[in-house]
Amino acid sequence: MIVLVQAGPTGIEYCLVKDNKRTVRRTGLDLDLLKEKIQQDAQGVEIAVFGYRVENGGDRILRSVMDVAPSLIANLGEEFQIDMDSDHVMKDCINFCRRHFVVSRHVLLCESAFLRALPEHARRFAIRDEKDDQTIRRCGRHGLAHEWALDQCRGDQKVLGPRTITLFLGDRSNLIALQDGAPQASSDGFSEIDGVVSSYGAGLIDTSIVFQLLSSGKSCEEVKEILSTQSGLLALAGTPCHLEDILTRKDAKAGFAREILTYQILKYIGSCAAVLGGVDTILFVGEPGAGMKDLIEDLLAGMSFLGVQPSSGSRRSKGITQLTGKDSGITAYYLPYDRWQVMEDLLERGDTHAAGEAAASSAISTRADRE
């Protein structure tokens, strides 16, 4: 039996997996209540593994899947970011569960770790590091989904070409360009705001906008609020919305929001192709929902000049759908995204880094030396 945990600012969600069956529950921030519910659901069966989803591991959590060590989570939730509260909540949750479920293994599933492997010239922004502070770097999001998608396609299936783009489609979409499985570029930035327009986030905008908002009297907090909770698809469509809403609504505003989203994603695909020197494979990862198929078709149509030949879609193993014919210039696949399945699959992959503590210690001493 495994328990997968993810946190938000208002509560904790967990998924208990037993005998291929899942039980998903949501609690508030009361950890004693969380413990009680988990024990109730476990019905006396020992929990082998707890897997905790962490957003931003900074420069301590270096792999997507790592055994929990105190040093890895010491500063969790304290990195400068928009949504600190989820990792801050998760840190308390991890410490609590380690105390109360002592015989279980406790494993971190880190969203940002996959993009730690970006080369320096792709991680950096074109500013100097002040006092050797290397905080401002591309951090990446949804790393678990991207890494999982690659895992699903590797091995026997041999579907991956050397130049691959993984494209996560959701309320916050992002792209990663990979050469032989190693990240080379990402649409993501330092925060959750940068990159492709999202449900509430502005995406990539001109720096002068920030300075003008500040000079108009707005505080940093107010500017953060505007750019991360009042912008994006919400601002374009006029009402709070998820990706699925934009894809299914028929009104003009939703249509315009969809046009901008599609255009931005296609441009990022071109940007990734330029970095890689071409594209062999595109992996679309997204929740199977209304409108997703149409969005992917639109994106494939935007790549038709690259020789992309859509097909009716043939099912392969592990739920992967091949979207292009055998003569297509680029091979495209769709992988349905289920966050709990992603976490479970990565845990079972067993890439837990036994030397994670040593690596983490090394990373920490290197950082201490720099300071």
Place this chain on the structure above:
Amino acid sequence: MHILVFNGGSSSLSYKIFNFESPEKITLILKGKAYRVGVKGTQASYIENCYQGRTDKEVVPIPDHKTAAVLASQYIVTHKIPVDAVGHRFVHGGEYFSRSAILDDASLKKVEACLPLAPLHNPISFHVIQEAKKVFSDIPHYLVIDSAFHATIPAKAYTYPLPEEIVERYKYRRFGFHGISYSYISHKMPQILQKPAGKINMIVCHLGTGGASVMAVKDGKSVDTSMGASPNSGLIMSTRSGDIDPMAILYMIEEGGHTPAEVENILNNKSGLRGISGFSSDISDIVDNRADPALGVQANLAFDMYIQRLRGYIGSFVMTLEGKMDALVFTDDIGVNNPVVREKVCASLAWAGIVIDKDKNQRAPKDAQAFIQASSSKVAIISMPTEEELMICIEGGRMLGGRYDRVSAGRPDRDRVLSGQR
């Protein structure tokens, strides 16, 4: 018709007088430039004029662009060079100007309203306009605006997904710049490509030693560009960061202890190639030091970042044009003077039909247009110098009908100019 063109840079003022007979027949009469305008340091400011085969250099304090404009006007009046119209480059016209405009009282008010839109550029032009209008008071003055060329960008490309009330209040949108340069390139392309202007698709890279940007042209019109609401967005530039996560700015304020003004100064003047390399803002220096034992690591990082960002934008605009391109053009100082940059950028673009000929690229002249693509390339690759002052002249000639009645026009205020009054 003699057209005087002013083009203000951050620490210089270029000016030329052309004899405009038609857009195809223009001759240069005078070329002048004021150097180190407002620059403090051990080297002196000076102004240089090339006229009738002579070059006159005057070392003189030039504390600001107003002084530079006065000095330029003095030379012109002293040498009795007739001027029939004055054209001014203006970087950011915001929503006030979507095309070139004659400078009358109404448009001057709009110019003043535009000053905050590009605080590093627009005030310079405004000061030059003020001084030039005092001296050349009875002839037409006109504006040619960098941002105006991109007025054709569609909404999906110019819209920032921000709250409606904020967009309305501040008029945020992608404006784009270097429009005069792009206008010149577009003006020359039909002849170069032997194709009607309205059918040309191309990507143009204006790579200057100050600012740099990329533009996508479809059917002869700008449809997207890398610069946005301000000139500090898009590509990595000499001292400008280009694209950066907006939260990085807030981090620098909240965690780094900087004021917003300090961060803005850092992003505009201490970032880019200078910020990454730590030793130079000049791409040639960066390239030359890539093998240096002491500077090589930072030089290579700066170079790789510069190339990756530029490649990324070209790749994105290939998608904008759906792969239908006639040409990839490199222009301005870095674009024509650095074959290494062109070669590295094009090395990863074969998927878009762009294949460079390394030998032609190396041999491309710096002062003339050249085709540098391989025979297998589906897209022409062109290195060509830009001529912003010439384009301003052409635009003025078109607006003013190409003729001016010099006899009935007033004379410049010679007495004011020669007495040094401002």
